[in-house]
Amino acid sequence: MTAVPASNEDNSRLLAALALALVDQPRGTLQDLAKAVGISKATLYRFCRTRDELISRLIDYGVRVLADVVQCAELDDPSPLDALRRLNANMIEQREVAAFLIYYWREVVSGVSSDWQTDWEGKLDAFFLRGQQQGVFRIDITAQALTEIWASVLIGLLDGERRGRIARAGLAGLAERAFLQGAGVAATAG
Amino acid sequence: MTAVPASNEDNSRLLAALALALVDQPRGTLQDLAKAVGISKATLYRFCRTRDELISRLIDYGVRVLADVVQCAELDDPSPLDALRRLNANMIEQREVAAFLIYYWREVVSGVSSDWQTDWEGKLDAFFLRGQQQGVFRIDITAQALTEIWASVLIGLLDGERRGRIARAGLAGLAERAFLQGAGVAATAG
DNA sequence: ATCATATGAATCAATAAAGATTCATATGGT
DNA sequence: ACCATATGAATCTTTATTGATTCATATGAT
Numbered sequence: 081m082t083a084v085p086a087s088n089e090d091n092s093r094l095l096a097a098l099a100l101a102l103v104d105q106p107r108g109t110l111q112d113l114a115k116a117v118g119i120s121k122a123t124l125y126r127f128c129r130t131r132d133e134l135i136s137r138l139i140d141y142g143v144r145v146l147a148d149v150v151q152c153a154e155l156d157d158p159s160p161l162d163a164l165r166r167l168n169a170n171m172i173e174q175r176e177v178a179a180f181l182i183y184y185w186r187e188v189v190s191g192v193s194s195d196w197q198t199d200w201e202g203k204l205d206a207f208f209l210r211g212q213q214q215g216v217f218r219i220d221i222t223a224q225a226l227t228e229i230w231a232s233v234l235i236g237l238l239d240g241e242r243r244g245r246i247a248r249a250g251l252a253g254l255a256e257r258a259f260l261q262g263a264g265v266a267a268t269a270g
Numbered sequence: 271m272t273a274v275p276a277s278n279e280d281n282s283r284l285l286a287a288l289a290l291a292l293v294d295q296p297r298g299t300l301q302d303l304a305k306a307v308g309i310s311k312a313t314l315y316r317f318c319r320t321r322d323e324l325i326s327r328l329i330d331y332g333v334r335v336l337a338d339v340v341q342c343a344e345l346d347d348p349s350p351l352d353a354l355r356r357l358n359a360n361m362i363e364q365r366e367v368a369a370f371l372i373y374y375w376r377e378v379v380s381g382v383s384s385d386w387q388t389d390w391e392g393k394l395d396a397f398f399l400r401g402q403q404q405g406v407f408r409i410d411i412t413a414q415a416l417t418e419i420w421a422s423v424l425i426g427l428l429d430g431e432r433r434g435r436i437a438r439a440g441l442a443g444l445a446e447r448a449f450l451q452g453a454g455v456a457a458t459a460g
Numbered sequence: 461a462t463c464a465t466a467t468g469a470a471t472c473a474a475t476a477a478a479g480a481t482t483c484a485t486a487t488g489g490t
Numbered sequence: 491a492c493c494a495t496a497t498g499a500a501t502c503t504t505t506a507t508t509g510a511t512t513c514a515t516a517t518g519a520t
Contacts, residue, residue: 111507217454221444232429257411263398
């Protein structure tokens with residue numbers, strides 16, 4: 081199984097929408113957020129009594145989702161490039177949650193799931209390190225930096241797509257080319 | 271002249287610090303922000319009476335700074351790679367403002383300087399397009415996408431540096447390699 | 461049709477933050 | 491030492507947001 085399975089209780093839709101709304105308007109009022117996801121303030125209240133509860137719930141959810149994203153990418157695949165493709169596809173599929181978690185990274189650190197962060201980063205770091213050892217990823221950039229670059233390219237492209245600057249179709253391929261090969265032409269860039 | 275000149279009235283320091291603080295804690299209270307930059311709430315109040323005023327002032331400042339960043343990079347240089355190097359160096363130098371503006375992009379759109387955005391993006395788009403026409407940048411990625419990728423790589427690396435995941439030294443070179451050549455090894459990535 | 465449940469609109473009290481002011485003190489130039 | 495100016499701490503009012511409740515209505519299953 082390579083795709084991230086959908087959650088059972090279908091809060092997933094609502095949670096993803098709320099994640100997106102919170103990234104769009106981090107300082108928006110609870111009413112703003114409710115309106116943004118198409119429910120009333122009262123219903124949002126019944127879902128989460130306080131803003132803190134909402135955020136920590138989204139963080140918990142996001143942590144699970146991104147853990148699944150990594151899990152389902154099967155990073156231990158003998159072919160790092162295949163694993164990377166699955167990783168990209170899964171992240172793009174979970175774009176709202178991904179954007180939210182990267183946005184609220186700081187609160188993840190101080191929150192309950194304080195060491196999940198190191199887990200997630202650690203798994204990616206390890207993945208890129210393995211790829212480096214196999215000669216697939218360049219070694220003059222640290223594995224940690226590769227993780228950062230990979231994440232920011234993906235988030236940046238997804239954001240560009242939301243702003244209408246980048247076409248939705250072919251995002252996965254675009255991300256892959258941008259991350260793996262860069263913007264330069266081989267002869268010039270070398 | 272290739273470096274971005276410092277502002278005359280030395281609000282620059284304060285403005286940059288405030289920009290950083292606002293990126294760090296977007297929902298921070300005015301008192302939080304004041305403390306974060308080492309001044310009292312009263313002084314911050316004298317500097318900007320309202321939060322909106324503070325933000326629009328930072329946006330104005332940021333717009334000017336980033337315009338200078340682009341201006342001083344001399345993007346019409348016959349060698350796009352040299353121009354890109356200056357662009358990177360200038361952006362890194364103005365990291366706080368850069369991060370702030372990209373973070374508050376949305377408010378730039380709705381604000382006064384509504385068309386500056388298109389100017390700035392437009393200039394970068396045009397720069398990458400020229401580079402593509404010269405055969406320096408790859409043509410299977412749109413110039414707009416190149417702009418997005420370039421910006422997110424830079425911001426992502428700067429953010430990684432702030433979080434202590436990436437060494438400060440060599441950031442410029444790292445950004446250049448990551449953006450131009452990508453993470454893959456030539457033979458494999460092709 | 462009936463019932464249970466979910467939702468929305470509106471209201472309200474409690475709270476937090478913003479906006480504004482005062483006064484005492486520190487700082488820097490002459 | 492003296493003055494002008496800038497800053498900080500504390501206070502206060504006003505405003506906005508939160509957290510909570512009520513009631514009327516919609517929805518869906520049986």
